[in-house]
Amino acid sequence: MNVVIGASSGMGAAVARLLADRGPLLLADRDGDGADIVACDITRPEDVAAVVRSVDELGALVVTAGLSPSMAGGRDIYAVNLVALERVLRAFEPTLRPGSAAVCFASMAAHLMPLPPGVGSVLDEPSSPAFFDDLAAAGIDVDDPSTAYAYSKAGVLRLVRRLAGTWGTKGARLLSLSPGIIDTGMGRLEASNEPMMEAMVRGSAIGRQADPDEVAAVAVFLTSEQASFMTGTDVLVDGGAVAAMVPPTP
C-alpha cells in the first residue's frame, strides 16, 4: 500500500496524482474529505494509528503535512513538522518490508539557518516531555514561528539520518526532501508575507518558483526502485537557491 499524508493540497496532491496508477493508494490529510482523502491530523496519535491499521505492508510513504511560519505559532509548528512526524514514522515501523521507502518533506530553510550549539541534540528528542523546555534552555524562543520552521525542518533532516539504520534492518529506505520556493497555497502565503522570498527566487540559478509537480516527481523517484541505494539523506530541490545564498566554506 502506498500512502500520502498531506494529500489535500499542494505538493501532497501532486504526489498523489503521480502515485495514482502505481497500486493501492491511501490518501490522508488533516483536511480530509471523508471520501477519497481520510481525515488524519498527525498530531493525534489515534488518527495516525487508524491510518496505519489500514496498511498491511508499506510501499511508498510520502509525508508533506506541515505548517509554515504564517500559519501557526512556534510550538504548533514544532508539534506538526517534527514531533508528530517522528511519531508517524515510528507508527509505520511494523508495516515495513523490503522495498518500503518513505520521503519526509523538510525545507530549504533547514539549509539556510545554522543550528546554535546544543540545539541539535534537543531536536533529536522531539518526543521528550521536556522538548520545549530543553529548546528554551538552549536559548531558543520556542514561540517564534520563523525559527520554529527552520529548526523543525532541520530536525527532519536529522530524523531521517537517525532512523535510517533501523529502517535499513527491515530493507526499507528513509529520506527527506527539501523544497525551495514552490507555487502552492503555502508558498504563495509565505511569499506575500516575506518580500525576501522574491529576491531568493530571482537570485537562484533557475530564477523562478517550481510547479508542485516538479517536486512531486523527485519524491516519487526517491520512493522507487530506481533510488534503491538512497537512504538516510536529504535531497534539496530548490532551483539552486541555497547555492546562490550560501557560499562554500573557503
Ligand SMILES: NC(=O)c1ccc[n+]([C@@H]2O[C@H](COP(=O)([O-])OP(=O)(O)OC[C@H]3O[C@@H](n4cnc5c(N)ncnc54)[C@H](O)[C@@H]3O)[C@@H](O)[C@H]2O)c1
Ligand atoms: N511551498 C513551499 O514553497 C515549500 C517550501 C519548502 C518546504 N515546503 C514544505 O513542503 C510540504 C508541503 O507544502 P505545500 O506547499 O504543499 O503546503 P500545503 O499547505 O499546500 O499542503 C500541506 C498539507 O498538509 C496538511 N496538514 C497540515 N497540518 C496537518 C496535520 N497536522 N495533519 C495532517 N495534515 C496536515 C494541510 O491540510 C495541507 O493539505 C510542507 O511540509 C512544507 O513545509 C513547502
